[in-house]
Amino acid sequence: MKLNYVVFIFVLFFSSHISAQQQTVPWKANDKDVSILVFGDTNIQNRDNPVEAFKYLLPTFQAADVRIGNLEGPFAGTSDDPMRPDIPHKENWSHSEPEMVEGIVGAGIDAVSVANNVTWPWMALMRSIKVLEEHNIPYTGGGKNIDAAHEPVILEKNGTKIGFLAYACTVFPFQHAAKENRPGIATVRINTSYQPPPKYDKPGTPPVIVTIPVEEELQRMEKDIADLKEKVDIVISSYHWGRSHYPKLIDYQIKVAHAAIDAGADVIMGHGNHLLGPVEVYKNKPVFYGLANLVFDWFDMLDRKNGMLAKVDVKNGELDRVSFVPLYRNEDNLPEIKDPNSGIGAELYTTIKNRSEGYSTLEIDGKEVLVNLK
Numbered sequence: 001m002k003l004n005y006v007v008f009i010f011v012l013f014f015s016s017h018i019s020a021q022q023q024t025v026p027w028k029a030n031d032k033d034v035s036i037l038v039f040g041d042t043n044i045q046n047r048d049n050p051v052e053a054f055k056y057l058l059p060t061f062q063a064a065d066v067r068i069g070n071l072e073g074p075f076a077g078t079s080d081d082p083m084r085p086d087i088p089h090k091e092n093w094s095h096s097e098p099e100m101v102e103g104i105v106g107a108g109i110d111a112v113s114v115a116n117n118v119t120w121p122w123m124a125l126m127r128s129i130k131v132l133e134e135h136n137i138p139y140t141g142g143g144k145n146i147d148a149a150h151e152p153v154i155l156e157k158n159g160t161k162i163g164f165l166a167y168a169c170t171v172f173p174f175q176h177a178a179k180e181n182r183p184g185i186a187t188v189r190i191n192t193s194y195q196p197p198p199k200y201d202k203p204g205t206p207p208v209i210v211t212i213p214v215e216e217e218l219q220r221m222e223k224d225i226a227d228l229k230e231k232v233d234i235v236i237s238s239y240h241w242g243r244s245h246y247p248k249l250i251d252y253q254i255k256v257a258h259a260a261i262d263a264g265a266d267v268i269m270g271h272g273n274h275l276l277g278p279v280e281v282y283k284n285k286p287v288f289y290g291l292a293n294l295v296f297d298w299f300d301m302l303d304r305k306n307g308m309l310a311k312v313d314v315k316n317g318e319l320d321r322v323s324f325v326p327l328y329r330n331e332d333n334l335p336e337i338k339d340p341n342s343g344i345g346a347e348l349y350t351t352i353k354n355r356s357e358g359y360s361t362l363e364i365d366g367k368e369v370l371v372n373l374k
Helices: 002-015 050-054 058-063 098-106 122-134 215-229 251-263 343-355
Strands: 034-043 066-071 111-113 153-157 160-168 190-195 208-213 234-240 267-271 279-282 285-288 293-296 306-315 318-329 335-337 362-365 368-371
Touching: 034 058, 034 160, 034 234, 034 267, 050 058, 050 098, 066 160, 066 234, 066 267, 098 122, 111 160, 160 215, 208 215, 208 251, 215 234, 215 251, 234 251, 234 306, 251 267, 251 279, 251 285, 285 306, 285 318, 293 306, 293 318, 293 335, 306 343, 318 343, 343 362
Parallel strands: 034 066, 034 293, 066 111, 160 234, 234 267, 267 285
Antiparallel strands: 034 306, 153 160, 190 208, 279 285, 306 318, 318 335, 318 368, 362 368
């Protein structure tokens, strides 16, 4: 409690010293009950003041009612033993030190997903969960056993109930997925198969790759969502998926997203490949296939600076308006909101719009990008 109070005072002081231009919130005012911000991969490491990572986002975060994102970087502490790295089979990966949680606290983030490929092994997951619990940060997508890993977060704001679930499709084959009597993350694992190429007479032609969700895990996800929808107004379902630095959708992503919405999900927040992905509208519900990065301090991501901050407005318990703004991390590795009308913001908007062609209709509205839900 004492630490949270100190961080709160720091945020008040810090935000009061941000210029008027930096404090500009791009969202158009509208008549809604609740505004929810959703964002992608967040990794905070090696900062003297972790809250500073959100320096240019704090005013926008503070203006929203609810903030939800993916924590890709467990607060498990990192190893200094070169013979025992944090994730031996993932080159140069390092977990975050527990004190970096101050950034999440100071930014006022309401809930995080812990279901992703770097929350490994389960011992690191449990250390990170302990840190989150000590700082009263709700989480979903991992726990002491499979039932705990599938337990949702339920938030209530202005009379609106918001449910949050999280899953990973990118899963290591050992010490990762939660089991009945072992900690781990919630998963929708994917089977990959290979079919002969259509041109048999062309040596070297790549095979056709087919990806299919594991039926048992897909069904459990569907039941999770359906059960949660009976208790809340809005269900947000999070997925760590895709191939790192590969911009195209993989067929299983569409299958999982559509199954989730068919089961009752209202918003799909996807992340994991660290690139901006298409925005789809399926049955009047938004699917953000690639929110990319928010704060990201792992050195291997320093040249992948793009991201997206999405806003979901809810009125009378239903989706009312959905929009987003591009993000770009500056030379100090601090994410900034960019105007989609000009400069780097326009370039990022064009990328997202081109990748969303055939999936949704996007248009600039002021300094944000409106997602047409019809």
